[in-house]
Amino acid sequence: MLVEVEHIGLIFFGVSLLLIVGMVVRRASIVRKERRHGQAAARLRPQAIAYVESDDAEPPQLRGRDADVFAGLLGGYGRLLRGPAAARIAAYLDERGAVDRQLRRLESRRSWRRAAAAFELGDMRAVRATPQLLGALEDRSRDVRMAAARSLGRVGAVEAVGPLIAVAIARRVPSGVAGLALLDIGPAAVPRLLELTGDPNPNVRAGAIELVGLLGNAGEAAPLRERMTDPAAAVRAATATALGRLGAENSRDLLVQALDDRLPAVRTVAAEALGRTGDRTAADALLLVARNDEFEPARAAARSLARIDPARVVAAAAEPEAGPHLVEQADRIAL
């Protein structure tokens, strides 16, 4: 019995020793690999920067590890750059099969591989991967969907505008991620967003209008005006915000009308938007709301009035019917 226990102990000892030796060897191998990678990166970095920064530079002819390291360096720079330099990196990586490799990984059974591939395709500015990234917005893994949404923004895929709004509304991608992707697409997204302001789904309409307010210009405000009478309060509120941001002419009357909206949330947003337009002819209407409305719209109106006509706030705060919000703003102005 004692001999058997001793044997088992020896076997355990031997196995443990082998495991430890194996781990040490493995660790040493990883360290060696990292060191070689670091040395190669340091050696190739000047060539990579010169290639990225020069319009006529030819890429160095590299093989094996050096080629991988060089591509990795360019990938890192691609994350930081836009314009012709980013396009040059994208073309280099595509020519060397990096995009195809990531497209294959996007079909992997493992979700982390699919997510990493979706992410990489964005950093590579792989425009031709747009159809696959659009497909990845419907992936069963949330991580993959998020990575795909981000990358659709990075590649500037205008055709992704509708799908990005849809996945954000369905909460399949966090609205912040989809919103940033849409901002990355930039003003090119506005024509499609304007089409979506007439979508049957009020959430899509509201989302599209909000983005037009962020990406558009004053000349693109006209199609939004009719949305101030939309049956959905969220759409009316989004429209008021967008009109205030765009600072379009003729918006003032619509925003003043919205100060009478049946919902306080819309009146609040309209008051804030009037403050943003800086139009002093709205002062009378704002003053009325600041004196008489419910807490939120009255506070927003007083703030906006302080922004566009501080002297009027100070004078109004001295009157008996001023109310707390005008007095608060007058105190702030006096500070």
Place this chain on the structure above:
Amino acid sequence: MSAQPPREQPLVLAADDDEDLLGLVSFRLERAGYTVLLARDGAEALEIALRERPDLALLDVMMPKLDGFELTRRLREEEATSRMPIILLTARSQDADVQQGFDAGADDYIRKPFSPDELRARVQAILGRR
């Protein structure tokens, strides 16, 4: 503030904890005729700025030890650097922070990912005005 001896090339301080970004920025600016000093965190940038008094500072917002906003405020408080032009580098997700940067005393901002041509043009525009 004591007068700086004239420099052959304008001196630009670039501060970021991303080595790749520092490499790209220094390459582009050096090629455009600037001498570039590099800092890897906010504290190092402050020390270099006070010692070398660069003609312009290009500061990342998110940096270890001292972020770009706080560093800008500190530089504005110091007599030696109170009038030094400062450009902040901000990521798109930090859009709301742009106003905070101007409030801290920054002169301009560049959004990441950035265009090297835009970077050079903005640096040139600010230094050309002075």
